[in-house]
Amino acid sequence: xxxxxxxxxxxxxxxxxxxxxxxxxxxxxxxxxxxxxxxxxxxxxxxxxxxxxxxxxxxxxxxxxxxxxxxxxxxxxxxxxxxxxxxxxxxxxxxxxxxxxxxxxxxxxxxxxxxxxxxxxxxxxxxxxxxxxxxxxxxxxxxxxxxxxxxxxxxxxxxxxxxxxxxxxxxxxxxxxxxxxxxxxxxxxxxxxxxxxxxxxxxxxxxxxxxxxxxxxxxxxxxxxxxxxxxxxxxxxxxxxxxxxxxxxxxxxxxxxxxxx
Amino acid sequence: xxxxxxxxxxxxxxxxxxxxxxxxxxxxxxxxxxxxxxxxxxxxxxxxxxxxxxxxxxxxxxxxxxxxxxxxxxxxxxxxxxxxxxxxxxxxxxxxxxxxxxxxxxxxxxxxxxxxxxxxxxxxxxxxxxxxxxxxxxxxxxxxxxxxxxxxxxxxxxxxxxxxxxxxxxxxxxxxxxxxxxxxxxxxxxxxxxxxxxxxxxxxxxxxxxxxxxxxxxxxxxx
Numbered sequence: 211x212x213x214x215x216x217x218x219x220x221x222x223x224x225x226x227x228x229x230x231x232x233x234x235x236x237x238x239x240x241x242x243x244x245x246x247x248x249x250x251x252x253x254x255x256x257x258x259x260x261x262x263x264x265x266x267x268x269x270x271x272x273x274x275x276x277x278x279x280x281x282x283x284x285x286x287x288x289x290x291x292x293x294x295x296x297x298x299x300x301x302x303x304x305x306x307x308x309x310x311x312x313x314x315x316x317x318x319x320x321x322x323x324x325x326x327x328x329x330x331x332x333x334x335x336x337x338x339x340x341x342x343x344x345x346x347x348x349x350x351x352x353x354x355x356x357x358x359x360x361x362x363x364x365x366x367x368x369x370x371x372x373x374x375x376x377x378x379x380x381x382x383x384x385x386x387x388x389x390x391x392x393x394x395x396x397x398x399x400x401x402x403x404x405x406x407x408x409x410x411x412x413x414x415x416x417x418x419x420x421x422x423x424x425x426x427x428x429x430x431x432x433x434x435x436x437x438x439x440x441x442x443x444x445x446x447x448x449x450x451x452x453x454x455x456x457x458x459x460x461x462x463x464x465x466x467x468x469x470x471x
Numbered sequence: 472x473x474x475x476x477x478x479x480x481x482x483x484x485x486x487x488x489x490x491x492x493x494x495x496x497x498x499x500x501x502x503x504x505x506x507x508x509x510x511x512x513x514x515x516x517x518x519x520x521x522x523x524x525x526x527x528x529x530x531x532x533x534x535x536x537x538x539x540x541x542x543x544x545x546x547x548x549x550x551x552x553x554x555x556x557x558x559x560x561x562x563x564x565x566x567x568x569x570x571x572x573x574x575x576x577x578x579x580x581x582x583x584x585x586x587x588x589x590x591x592x593x594x595x596x597x598x599x600x601x602x603x604x605x606x607x608x609x610x611x612x613x614x615x616x617x618x619x620x621x622x623x624x625x626x627x628x629x630x631x632x633x634x635x636x637x638x639x640x641x642x643x644x645x646x647x648x649x650x651x652x653x654x655x656x657x658x659x660x661x662x663x664x665x666x667x668x669x670x671x672x673x674x675x676x677x678x679x680x681x682x683x684x685x686x687x688x689x690x691x692x693x694x
Contacts, residue, residue, distance in 0.1 A: 280526040288524035295517035295524070296588065302514040302542075303549045305622060311585050312622070319588040323525065325659045330526045359658040363533045366518065366541040368590060368654055400527055400534070432590055436581040437547045 279330045292320035326361050326368075329398035337395065338417050341385030348421065350461070352376040353389045354469045362433045363400035371429025371445070373397075374469040377414055378421040378454055378461070389414070403429055403448050411450040422453030424465045514542035548583055548590075551620030556635045559617070563607035564640065572683070574598040575611045576691045584655045585622035593651030593667065595619075596691040599636055600643040600676055600683070611636070625651055625670050633672040644675030646687050 296316035300307045307316070354374040362369050373393050377384075396409045411425040426449040435442055455462050518538035522529050529535075576596040584591050597611050618631045633647040648671040657664055676683050 284526065292521055292524050295520045298517040299514050299542075299545065299588075300622075302510040302517070303545060303622075304510075304552050305549075311624060315586055315588065315622075318586050322587045322589060322655065322659055323521065327525045327527075357664055359654075364537055364540050365544045366537065367544060368658060370654075370658070400522075400525075400537075402533060433544065436590060436592070437544055442579055 280327075281331065285324050285331075289317070289320055289324075292323065293317045296320055325398075326359075327399055329395045332395045334392065334395060334413050334417070337391045338384070338388055341388045342418065343383050343385070344381060345379065345383045346381060347379050347383055348381070350376055350378055350464060350468070351383065351386075352465065352468055353386055356390050356393050358393055358397045358427065358429065360397040360399065360401045360403075360406060360429075362431060363402055365433040365437075366400070367432045367436065369401070369403065369429050369431050369433075371427060373410065374424075374426045375410065375414070376424045376455070376465040376469070377418065378423075380419055380421050382418050382420070384414070384418055403427060403431075403446055407448045407450045411452050415452055420453065422451070422455040422458075422461060424452070424455040424462065425450045426466070426469060511539075511542055511546065514545060515539050518542055547620075548581075549621055551617045554617045554620075556614060556617060556639060559613045560606065560610055560639050563610050565605050565607075566603060567601065567605040568603060569601050569605055570603070570643070572598055572600055572686065572690075573605065573608075574687065574690055575608055578612045578615050580615055580619045580649065580651065582619040582621065582623045582625075582628060582651075584653060585624055587655040587659075588622070589653075589655045589658065591623075591625065591651045591653040591655070591668075593649060595632065596646075596648045596650075597632065597636070598646045598677070598687045598691070599640065600645075602641055602643050604640050604642070606636070606640055625649060625653075625668055629670045629672045633674055637674055642675065644677040644679075644683065645672075646674070646677040646684070647672045648688075648691065 293316035296319045297307050300312060300315065305312060307313075352374065353376075354372075356373040356375070358369075358371050358373045360369040361367070375389050375393075392410055392413050396406055396413070407425050407427050411423045414420070414423045414425075426447065428445050428447045430445055434440075434444055451462055455465060515538045518541045519529060522534060522537065527534060574596065575598075576594075578595040578597065579592070580595045581590060581592045583589070595615050597615070599606075614632055614635050618628055618635070629647050629649050632649075633645045636642070636647075637645045648669065650667055650669045652667045656662075656666055673684060677687060678684075
């Protein structure tokens, strides 16, 4: 099986940190202004051997080239083994897998788990490529209260909450639902909330090269609510601010005020 | 398994059935600590397989001990199988000359859908009309815990809670209402974020007398 997004994320650190326009480890080192179209950066971004889109105007950032770790055929082929594992689990818990309510549970649970990790089947590039538009707009765009469902990678128990995304376009805007789709791709995986926040922010940065991106996630972790410390009302809030959201406190304030209203 | 009997519970001899099963459980538990550890390792291996079949990299740092954690979490979420009403109730039933309604509401409830192994959670509201015997209030919440920490179906869960109280106290009436959100409907499938499921069981005077039922519902269900 291919390695997951974890290693791809690490590979983005290989970019030259001195390049003023590059994205280093997801953080902007460069100036707020950069050429619209991003053609100047196509040369700056390291083209990996066998990079698919060297001829296109849009620079191909490494984390876009997520290796697809799963296909629909993979899903079908792993289903029997997954179902068998779930039958073992049912038996290990002291249940009777033959009783009526549990007869098809291994298959249902296996399919459900595959659905909860369908983010491994999808690539950002497929979702975004045709929804980036040139628009003479440089005011903040916010999409808030995006419902998010993920799985805790430590306990395999759901995490759910809301994502608020804001960005300052640099003459390029993104179809609004695509922000929600980016959330879906990264959240439908085995995740850690901190990583999820950063991945969403970096994906938008690399797609649009905006002046700044802010992502705030507030979520409830069932692993804390249903078990362990059992704190019913606790919420975890993480945020990633890139570009001018990080540098300019007024921009950040505006974003945070607007998502709370 | 106890829930089989519980699902058909209607008579008073079912409490004895539970008792019998409880005894069996206890004997098994004494000699089965090593078997428990054995089961844990089976579950752990199963989770390892699941992780690799889902396309994840099982050797990455975040997932190294996940099979063990997930197995322990699953055992915790189904710990209700090992607990019995008799254990928790026997010493907390008091003779009290009280025949008015007693309600404990907004009891948080967390369970696992037996069809998808995905959580459902919500609130339980319990009311009973004591027949000279009252029960310690936290015991009502503990009864909810016993039956909810299992692979469940919300209808059966509601009925089991009602039956357990009915058989322990022989009250003049018992009412249980559960309102829950099912992650199997919210996170997957139809994906309806705001849908919740309400089930109720009314026994004794709550079933027969509409004013009693109305009083319970007025005091419980926030509008």
